[in-house]
Amino acid sequence: MVRSMNRFLLFSFTFFALSQASAAEVSITMDDFNVHQETLLPANKRNDRILKALKKHKIKAGLFVTCKYLQDEGDRKLLAEWSTQGHLIGNHTVNHRRFDSRISTEEQIAEIQQCEEQLKDQKNFKKIFRFPMLAEGDTVEKRDAVRSWMQKNSYRWGHVTIDASDWYVDQRLRDKIAKDPQFDLNKFKDFYLKHMWERAQYYNELSKKVLGHEVKHTLLVHFNLLNALFLDDLIQMFKDHGWKVIDAQKAFKDPVYKKLPNSMPSGQSLIWGLAKESGKFESELRYPGENDTYEKEKMDALGL
Numbered sequence: 654m655v656r657s658m659n660r661f662l663l664f665s666f667t668f669f670a671l672s673q674a675s676a677a678e679v680s681i682t683m684d685d686f687n688v689h690q691e692t693l694l695p696a697n698k699r700n701d702r703i704l705k706a707l708k709k710h711k712i713k714a715g716l717f718v719t720c721k722y723l724q725d726e727g728d729r730k731l732l733a734e735w736s737t738q739g740h741l742i743g744n745h746t747v748n749h750r751r752f753d754s755r756i757s758t759e760e761q762i763a764e765i766q767q768c769e770e771q772l773k774d775q776k777n778f779k780k781i782f783r784f785p786m787l788a789e790g791d792t793v794e795k796r797d798a799v800r801s802w803m804q805k806n807s808y809r810w811g812h813v814t815i816d817a818s819d820w821y822v823d824q825r826l827r828d829k830i831a832k833d834p835q836f837d838l839n840k841f842k843d844f845y846l847k848h849m850w851e852r853a854q855y856y857n858e859l860s861k862k863v864l865g866h867e868v869k870h871t872l873l874v875h876f877n878l879l880n881a882l883f884l885d886d887l888i889q890m891f892k893d894h895g896w897k898v899i900d901a902q903k904a905f906k907d908p909v910y911k912k913l914p915n916s917m918p919s920g921q922s923l924i925w926g927l928a929k930e931s932g933k934f935e936s937e938l939r940y941p942g943e944n945d946t947y948e949k950e951k952m953d954a955l956g957l
């Protein structure tokens with residue numbers, strides 16, 4: 654009896670361990686903090702709804718702030734709510750310029766330094782940086798110069814593993830309600846959730862192929878109307894699919910975030926960069942990894 658009980662317990666533990674091990678993990682990382690967009694909900698309402706969704710699911714996100722949006726005390730107050738509620742605050746430059754041929758290494762570094770000046774008093778500010786549009790430089794020399802500056806200045810990389818086009822869905826949503834205020838917003842929700850699930854699966858499968866295992870993902874979304882409306886549904890969707898939704902700080906502890914792919918064009922999802930570096934997945938890698946052009950026809954066909 655005791656032996657069969659032990660065997661039963663062993664079986665249960667093994668089953669439990671296996672089922673736990675198979676759950677993919679994802680965290681929410683939100684970019685830009687554009688509190689100056691005029692749309693259906695004012696900035697304070699958007700902020701409240703997004704923070705409420707995170708609180709409901711008991712998770713801490715990472716917010717990558719574009720500092721040009723911090724124009725007055727009111728803006729800084731909205732940001733402080735993120736900090737006091739325990740969310741990670743990261744740097745996303747002052748002006749959100751793409752690091753390409755039009756911007757020098759010195760200008761790029763100044764963008765990071767000046768944004769840090771505006772963020773450093775936030776309680777939960779950490780020296781973690783995410784490149785605007787995930788563009789890490791148009792040449793190997795510029796890419797490596799900023800990398801070495803970041804290392805010397807104790808900056809960590811705010812890599813994205815699951816990239817997507819929520820910003821484009823948001824743009825179409827705002828255009829649609831401007832023309833047709835009665836439009837059924839649930840149609841946007843359905844498209845949005847489906848799109849995000851599709852991209853999450855793609856990058857998760859790619860990580861298994863490239864690294865041989867899943868990573869603690871960082872999902873890229875933006876501070877916008879779309880997420881003010883549907884972030885709660887988005888988080889719930891991952892849970893319904895059996896994924897574990899975790900804190901951004903915990904995700905960034907995964908050793909994968911220390912990797913700096915030696916591939917050009919630089920940037921994109923970290924998983925994309927590692928796949929590119931390996932040279933083995935050319936047929937599975939489109940460039941850019943994500944873009945509005947990939948979603949336009951689908952949304953047109955749905956009348957969104």
Ligand SMILES: [Zn+2]
Nearest residue numbers: 684685785786
């Ligand atoms: Zn951005």
